[in-house]
Amino acid sequence: MSKLRIAVQKSGRLNEDSMKILKDIGISIDNGKDQLKASARNFPVEVFYLRNGDIPQYLKDGVVDVAIIGENVLIEKGKDIRVAEKLGFSACRVCIAVPKSHNYNTIKDLEGKRIATSYPNTVQDYLDKNGVKSNLHIINGSVEIAPNIGLADAICDIVSSGSTLFKNNLKEVETILKSEAVLAVSPVLSKEKEAILSKIQFRIQSVLKGRQSKYILLNAPNDKLQDIINVLPGMKSPTVLPLAEEGWSSVHSVISKNEFWDVIDELKNNGAQGILVCPIEKMVL
Numbered sequence: 001m002s003k004l005r006i007a008v009q010k011s012g013r014l015n016e017d018s019m020k021i022l023k024d025i026g027i028s029i030d031n032g033k034d035q036l037k038a039s040a041r042n043f044p045v046e047v048f049y050l051r052n053g054d055i056p057q058y059l060k061d062g063v064v065d066v067a068i069i070g071e072n073v074l075i076e077k078g079k080d081i082r083v084a085e086k087l088g089f090s091a092c093r094v095c096i097a098v099p100k101s102h103n104y105n106t107i108k109d110l111e112g113k114r115i116a117t118s119y120p121n122t123v124q125d126y127l128d129k130n131g132v133k134s135n136l137h138i139i140n141g142s143v144e145i146a147p148n149i150g151l152a153d154a155i156c157d158i159v160s161s162g163s164t165l166f167k168n169n170l171k172e173v174e175t176i177l178k179s180e181a182v183l184a185v186s187p188v189l190s191k192e193k194e195a196i197l198s199k200i201q202f203r204i205q206s207v208l209k210g211r212q213s214k215y216i217l218l219n220a221p222n223d224k225l226q227d228i229i230n231v232l233p234g235m236k237s238p239t240v241l242p243l244a245e246e247g248w249s250s251v252h253s254v255i256s257k258n259e260f261w262d263v264i265d266e267l268k269n270n271g272a273q274g275i276l277v278c279p280i281e282k283m284v285l
């Protein structure tokens with residue numbers, strides 16, 4: 001049986017979370033430190049450790065079948081490559097920034113200016129769409145330093161917290177795109193490998209749903225049960241079990257991680273006690 005070849009970043013910002021998601025979907029890899037390729041023990045998968053920037057070409061050529069990669073890199077180097085899943089980590093955006101002192105009003109202010117970037121295609125597309133002609137200066141890293149050393153008037157690079165821009169006296173003026181880690185698929189995937197991929201996607205979806213949710217258990221006086229149930233819709237409906245103490249019940253449900261604190265407040269206001277919140281490893285609907 002053929003194996004699905006998955007590319008992950010060898011080292012860098014995506015590596016740890018990529019390996020974590022593979023582990024969480026039950027793919028165990030003996031990961032020797034300097035290994036560039038490893039087979040999974042329990043699933044028809046081979047993992048290739050590569051530079052993120054090289055992955056779009058490997059996908060196009062069918063050298064690897066799928067990859068965990070920043071969406072921003074795909075947009076820059078592999079526009080036609082399909083995204084099978086968004087993975088919910090490494091959120092960032094690709095932005096244009098200028099020195100804080102620059103009195104910037106519109107993108108037209110970049111006409112004839114020098115822009116330093118590691119994302120020439122992305123920024124060129126954006127300038128073309130806006131009918132602006134600038135001079136791109138391609139550099140591979142430490143892009144934010146370019147205006148301070150007189151190399152460029154503006155930059156286009158990844159922004160996450162904004163602290164690198166801040167430290168370099170720059171301000172974000174245009175957001176070109178938003179990105180997160182994704183599972184990308186080679187355009188030349190065989191039918192047999194499609195089947196392995198769909199198993200992997202099913203598992204990823206279960207893990208991501210689990211990560212977005214919490215399991216909640218609480219005790220409630222029976223006369224408040226309906227109010228509490230109204231706050232906790234759960235997957236189908238909450239589980240209600242009688243407690244040994246007369247007049248009380250135990251309620252179990254699933255809540256979204258994002259609304260968690262608001263729900264807790266409402267539950268307390270409705271007389272809930274002994275609230276326990278547990279992580280969910282996997283969730284299959």
Ligand SMILES: Nc1ncnc2c1ncn2[C@@H]1O[C@H](COP(=O)(O)OP(=O)(O)OP(=O)(O)O)[C@@H](O)[C@H]1O
Nearest residue numbers: 009012013014051052053070073090091092158160
């Ligand atoms: N500050 C950040 N916060 C969140 N995500 C980021 C940040 N910087 C980069 N990323 C995301 O992580 C990906 C990998 O970034 P990283 O700096 O580790 O690698 P790289 O040097 O761009 O790539 P390569 O693996 O080719 O050396 C980026 O393409 C982007 O999607």
Ligand SMILES: O=P(O)(O)OC[C@H]1O[C@H](OP(=O)(O)OP(=O)(O)O)[C@H](O)[C@@H]1O
Nearest residue numbers: 141142157158159160161162163164165
């Ligand atoms: O908005 P922030 O949270 O400050 O993050 C943005 C910075 O993170 C990335 O650099 P990285 O640290 O990966 O270094 P690199 O340029 O060597 O890839 C990116 O290129 C920015 O410089």
Ligand SMILES: [Mg+2]
Nearest residue numbers: 012013141158
């Ligand atoms: Mg980086």
